[in-house]
Amino acid sequence: MGGKYRIEKLLGQGGMGSVYLAVNTAIGKRVALKVLLHAQGKVMPAAMERFRREAFTAAAIESDHVASVLDAGEDASSGVAYLVMELLQGEDLGHVLERTGALPAQTVARIVAQVAAGLRDAHGAGIVHRDLKPSNIFLVRRPDGAVVVKLVDFGIARSLSEQETPASKQVTKAGIALGTPPYMSPEQLAASPTLDFRTDLWSLGVVMFQMLCGTNPFEGWDHPQTLARICFMPPPLLHDYAAWCAPEDVAIVRGAMKQDPAERYANAVVLLEAVKRRIEGPAGLTEAMLVGLSAEERARVPAPQAVAMPASMGAPEPIGATSPMPGSHGKPLKSPATPERATAYSPATIPLMDAKGSADLPEVWARTRRRRRVLRGLVVVVVTAALSAVVLQIVPKPKRSPPPDPALPSTTTTLESSTTTTAPLPAPLQSATASGSSTAAISTTTASMISPTLPPSPTGGAKPVKPATAGSGATKSRL
Numbered sequence: 001m002g003g004k005y006r007i008e009k010l011l012g013q014g015g016m017g018s019v020y021l022a023v024n025t026a027i028g029k030r031v032a033l034k035v036l037l038h039a040q041g042k043v044m045p046a047a048m049e050r051f052r053r054e055a056f057t058a059a060a061i062e063s064d065h066v067a068s069v070l071d072a073g074e075d076a077s078s079g080v081a082y083l084v085m086e087l088l089q090g091e092d093l094g095h096v097l098e099r100t101g102a103l104p105a106q107t108v109a110r111i112v113a114q115v116a117a118g119l120r121d122a123h124g125a126g127i128v129h130r131d132l133k134p135s136n137i138f139l140v141r142r143p144d145g146a147v148v149v150k151l152v153d154f155g156i157a158r159s160l161s162e163q164e165t166p167a168s169k170q171v172t173k174a175g176i177a178l179g180t181p182p183y184m185s186p187e188q189l190a191a192s193p194t195l196d197f198r199t200d201l202w203s204l205g206v207v208m209f210q211m212l213c214g215t216n217p218f219e220g221w222d223h224p225q226t227l228a229r230i231c232f233m234p235p236p237l238l239h240d241y242a243a244w245c246a247p248e249d250v251a252i253v254r255g256a257m258k259q260d261p262a263e264r265y266a267n268a269v270v271l272l273e274a275v276k277r278r279i280e281g282p283a284g285l286t287e288a289m290l291v292g293l294s295a296e297e298r299a300r301v302p303a304p305q306a307v308a309m310p311a312s313m314g315a316p317e318p319i320g321a322t323s324p325m326p327g328s329h330g331k332p333l334k335s336p337a338t339p340e341r342a343t344a345y346s347p348a349t350i351p352l353m354d355a356k357g358s359a360d361l362p363e364v365w366a367r368t369r370r371r372r373r374v375l376r377g378l379v380v381v382v383v384t385a386a387l388s389a390v391v392l393q394i395v396p397k398p399k400r401s402p403p404p405d406p407a408l409p410s411t412t413t414t415l416e417s418s419t420t421t422t423a424p425l426p427a428p429l430q431s432a433t434a435s436g437s438s439t440a441a442i443s444t445t446t447a448s449m450i451s452p453t454l455p456p457s458p459t460g461g462a463k464p465v466k467p468a469t470a471g472s473g474a475t476k477s478r479l
Helices: 045-059 093-100 105-124 166-172 198-213 223-231 247-256 268-276 295-299 339-345 363-394 417-422 427-434 438-450
Strands: 005-013 017-024 030-036 069-074 081-086 090-092 137-141 146-151 414-416 474-476
Touching: 005 030, 030 045, 045 069, 045 081, 090 093, 093 137, 093 198, 105 137, 105 146, 105 198, 105 247, 105 268, 198 247, 198 268, 247 268
Parallel strands: none
Antiparallel strands: 005 017, 017 030, 030 081, 069 081, 090 137, 137 146, 414 474
């Protein structure tokens, strides 16, 4: 490959490429060779740009906790793009957690400290990883038993100082959420154009949460549900999943997993210092520490108490004169202007679960609940309006009768004598029929049956009923 690398064997394969064990034939050094796969003989421009981005971003970071990129190029004979990296012996954190489950707190603190150191160096170079998760955290085993943590896969990393090209905009442009949803911050899921380094701190907080309790609280949901749980629901409480965790660990996780980026740790340096205070004894990580949490440790529940946090969670510390910590759009991150603002970034105490399982939620959670109520109200209004419009389209409108034409003469209902005389008459009317005045009797009786009792006349007697005119051949009655 490339005229100087001899491929020995396949180490792993993913959706975009394969990783091989190779040997540099010029110096005999074993390396990891990553090859970009071709889809039906073609390479998509976005995939090629992601491959190129991984090479340039990783090579720009000088850190003991970031996998080194040694070479990159394109094979002249096959046209295949390749990336040469240092060969790492060990396994990623994802495989470790699948084997062990929850890890002891001291092991977690040492792993998080090395990851934070790698993020410190990457952020110092102006690079946001954007895909921090257990499978991208590699635990390198040394011959002496020591374990060194290294960050890998900078394929969707974003450089805040790099000039965007048309191809790179397809990978990092605003409006497209890139990453692994269960580990993405709210602003990353929303594809915020002001995304900065603090999105990596959220992801590291989720990884620390998973190492302490053995599970990711955002896994097992589809993408819309994951987005809703991360963006609109309060961050999960570590004590709901792992009651054995110390209050200091709860405070660190909560400080990294704030929904508002302004309320998180200002940068990886502040988070690193907080984690270092949790480490007891030598800070090194050994292979003997990579064991699951014992039953005794799981049964040990610390007494609920208030944990004091630093006076200013957001106050950044300098990385060095030659590597300042940049913020959004390449500007340095600034510490809070006033102590009041710093206090607002981190409450003086962290409320823990009491014996009844309730907790005093922070104000940011109350704001989240209010936003959810408003959102539900808007959804109800929109759905109701849509259903009303559909019903109006489906239900037929009643037909209205046309108004009467005043030019037409009014009509009366006529009862033919032939129809009325064919039916048998009641007993009171038989005598009237026999006397030859059947038509007048039927008319009088019908009027008395249809009309109510008439009011008395002004003289006190009943109003006389005007008999129907005989000899007309029919009885007229206004119904």
